[in-house]
Amino acid sequence: MKVQLLHLKDSIQMAWFTMRTHKMRSFLTILGVLVGVAAVIGMVAIVQGLNKSMAAQIESLGANVIYVSRFEPQVQVGGGGRSEEERKRKYITFEDAMAIKELCPAVEAVSPEKYWWQEPDGNQVKYRDKEARNPQLGGVVPEYAVVNNCFASEGRFVTDSDINFKTYVCVLGVDVAEALFPHADPIGKQILVNNNRFIVVGVAEKKPAFLGYSQNNYLLIPFTTYRKIYSSSESVWLAVKPKSKAGIEAATDQITQLLRLRRGVPYDKENDFAVFTQDYLMDMYRSITGVAYLVMIVISSIALLVGGVGVMNIMLVSVTERTREIGIRKALGAKRRNILWQFLIEAMTLTGTGGIMGIIFGAALGIFVGAVTPLSATISLWSVIVGFSFSVSVGLFFGIYPATRAAKLDPIEALRYE
Template structure:
């Protein structure tokens, strides 16, 4: 009886193709919208997470200036020079710290031949590669001996290489940073954009001492990057760094920090929560059209019951029971819903691909979202099909046979 009811349902769809298509349209749009919206949300989440992860794992960044109530950094007079290389060396002695890399940065005009490019020049130490997940594509990175000797050597990001050298190999070439000549000893592998849209390849790295003495004429550092041994000890390391720097800067108990320690692991958790909420919100908005599609199914099934009143009367007269009639119309509603759901899945996946190609957005098609959307279509078919099916099953056979 079950498969017979399924065949009857498909025969009904064939007999009223346009009506069936319009009925399924709400389900198709609903399922497609849910899959597409969730894919966009997951794509945004993945992009932001990968951008943060590209900065480094188990990463703490110490910045000059006190934390403001709004969560940013408030710089008091002179507080932007509170961090020194000695602070970084002291942090390196803390238990649970793998690497420490103090850094200074400033924009300079980079010149090679008749080409010039403005890029961020960062002075740092050899540990910077390990902490920030950079790797050298060609050549070498500068060493501690280069830093101690204040050598004029530079490692270039891919954006700088492209704009200054084109197809020419930069290794061994001499560039000018400001007015100072530097020899190119290496090229970094591409990392792409960061979470805030900044080009991470538009960078020139030089030894810290060279940058401080020969380029910027400063003794302080702009930030200190710290890699903790694991995610389990990062909170303790953050606390120890805060205590150490307060002691080194001779800050009284009632004086606020003249520095801030940013925990990128905590930032990642916050971003995951925020983007997860965004994804759920997008999916919930799209799911409203599924409910609208369900109402359409109920409407068309009520029309079908009215049209087939005599057929129901004949079936009952021939011995069809309440459950037989109920099952027949319920299956018809489910068939419409499931068919629309399958087409909607294809439409949703295709929409996600088109959005990715046309709009340039990163989309991630989730099998969980597909399964959830399809499960909801089945439940909608059952929920909105119950009332019309029960109404058909409760028809009196005598009244049904008399119906014109």
């Protein structure tokens, strides 16, 4: 064993020595491996960064929130869209929300929400000569704060009496507050929202940015007031908070049963609505990145394969060139396996070095992309380990044939080789 380890150390030294004496050739040889590994590391870094932002974003929707929608959430790839059956489905309404609140014991709070887009350029929100940058306008109930984990940091939130009296009050997101009131206290001020006068009663807590985009460009008004001004469709977006994290399934079941009843779904038919959680959104997102990973693995496998063939080629040249050296080594007592390992380790050192350069290059790429785009790149340990061991394995695999050829050389013939 000791002898074997000594060989390993010496072989790596010898391999380094050979590489240094053929810098350019070695570099060109490992380019394929380098590119393959760099692609893996860089892409993984970016996708992982995206994952982190996405996870943070989905979590910021509120911990343990159940969503109720007319449709299953889905990823639109190309055309297709919703089926006829789906488009004819009944809306989820404010009354559904009230029924859930009243009849589902596992539910703590229900937040029906509606959002408005003013044609043609978005919502116009003004205070004197100042104007906000087309904020999102939401009609909400007091439970919105609990369900979406979005409380007033200044002033107050929408209250039950606001709902009852359809008051013209609003709660601003931080961006809107800063745009309209850079130097003043917004509470109590009168602003214009799509030419309706509203009194500012609160400013909401700041939400973290997502992919570089601020999540604070919005204002919220009482649900009833919203309905009075923008009497559009009955459809609402429903977010539900269960009483406890453990109760999330019970709540989901209760909501499903209740809605089936209210919507008159026959017992032998599928739900004509969807009840889902942020875990579900997370899973859906993961299935998309899964495809991205698959594509990446295919691309880098091809690069590594090409790199491996290059390594094999160069190793064969190297064996021929060094026939005499092999003869000398054999004459001095090198056994077949010594020669075999020398060339295998040389091939692995080559590709391993390519792997390390690829890791550095890929990491730099990830960090660069992270720096110039809103994506935050995360270099994960496992991708580094996988990248390195893969590149070494390529060397081992494609080194076997040349190394076997070297090991089999006859010492007398090899010594005579010119």
